Amino acid sequence: MTMRLVRTELVDSREILPGQWLQSFLAPELSSGSRAGQFVHARTGDLSGLVLRRPFSINTADPATGVITIHFRTIGRGTEWFTRLRPGDTVEMLGPLGRPFEVDPRSRHLLLIAGGLGMAGVRSLADEAINHGRQVTLLFGAASARDVYPSSLLPDEVEYVIATDDGSVGHKGFVTELVPDYEGWADQAFACGPAPMLAALARIAEGRRERLGVAKLGRKRGVGKPDVVGSTAARRKAFLQVSMEQNMGCAVGACLGCVIMGTNGVPQRVCREGPVFAAEEVAWESGW
Numbered sequence: 001m002t003m004r005l006v007r008t009e010l011v012d013s014r015e016i017l018p019g020q021w022l023q024s025f026l027a028p029e030l031s032s033g034s035r036a037g038q039f040v041h042a043r044t045g046d047l048s049g050l051v052l053r054r055p056f057s058i059n060t061a062d063p064a065t066g067v068i069t070i071h072f073r074t075i076g077r078g079t080e081w082f083t084r085l086r087p088g089d090t091v092e093m094l095g096p097l098g099r100p101f102e103v104d105p106r107s108r109h110l111l112l113i114a115g116g117l118g119m120a121g122v123r124s125l126a127d128e129a130i131n132h133g134r135q136v137t138l139l140f141g142a143a144s145a146r147d148v149y150p151s152s153l154l155p156d157e158v159e160y161v162i163a164t165d166d167g168s169v170g171h172k173g174f175v176t177e178l179v180p181d182y183e184g185w186a187d188q189a190f191a192c193g194p195a196p197m198l199a200a201l202a203r204i205a206e207g208r209r210e211r212l213g214v215a216k217l218g219r220k221r222g223v224g225k226p227d228v229v230g231s232t233a234a235r236r237k238a239f240l241q242v243s244m245e246q247n248m249g250c251a252v253g254a255c256l257g258c259v260i261m262g263t264n265g266v267p268q269r270v271c272r273e274g275p276v277f278a279a280e281e282v283a284w285e286s287g288w
């Protein structure tokens with residue numbers, strides 16, 4: 001689907017965690033035309049008349065009701081403006097933007113890994129996967145129990161495993177420490193969170209083939225002509241795909257404010273070439 005400017009209407013707004021909001025918007029054009037991993041660029045206003053645009057992952061999209069949700073933390077004027085919206089208020093959104101997650105049709109077991117607000121980046125993939133009959137384990141990391149995304153907001157079918165820095169709930173430590181328990185089970189992994197977390201996951205994924213021998217899908221995967229780096233097909237075959245949380249300006253590829261370095265030596269715009277990348281497409285050590 002091509003991106004378009006859509007007039008949406010707020011139908012529900014809730015503070016689900018301290019400073020974290022979940023808002024539902026009626027937006028049939030976006031709910032039926034978007035895929036997991038894509039985002040919208042929403043136009044906000046404030047009393048000074050200043051127009052701010054803010055990118056939000058499409059947290060969930062329900063074609064049956066025409067509703068999409070966004071999940072965000074209040075971090076400034078743009079997001080605070082959102083918290084003052086009331087049902088019936090309208091918001092202009094440009095979307096869907098960016099490239100989505102690509103699930104290999106043969107993958108049965110998906111490992112989703114989210115750190116904090118990174119939940120918003122993978123949340124809709126859980127729905128998509130379950131609708132396609134796949135099994136989903138979601139590993140979630142937060143600072144403490146008060147920041148843990150409520151399990152009641154996830155589909156019942158998802159196995160939800162939590163890690164907290166202070167051990168107040170679940171595993172005490174980083175969410176990345178949970179991955180070794182699941183990497184043999186998982187056909188593919190999909191992650192969103194802070195860059196250091198994604199870089200750590202990329203390192204784990206790199207060594208996976210040697211640790212596990214031939215990966216479950218590896219036998220078929222290595223065969224045939226190689227896929228072009230950056231292509232949808234290459235992405236689909238990657239064990240680990242990451243959704244980058246990069247600051248954005250224009251969100252449509254023009255300002256270069258969101259650039260990271262690719263392993264092919266070419267700068268990659270998170271808003272256009274991403275936000276989803278195969279882990280091996282990203283030059284993690286370059287510190288963009």
Ligand code: FES
Binds near residue numbers: 247249251252
């Ligand atoms: S945000 Fe402007 S190029 Fe990506």
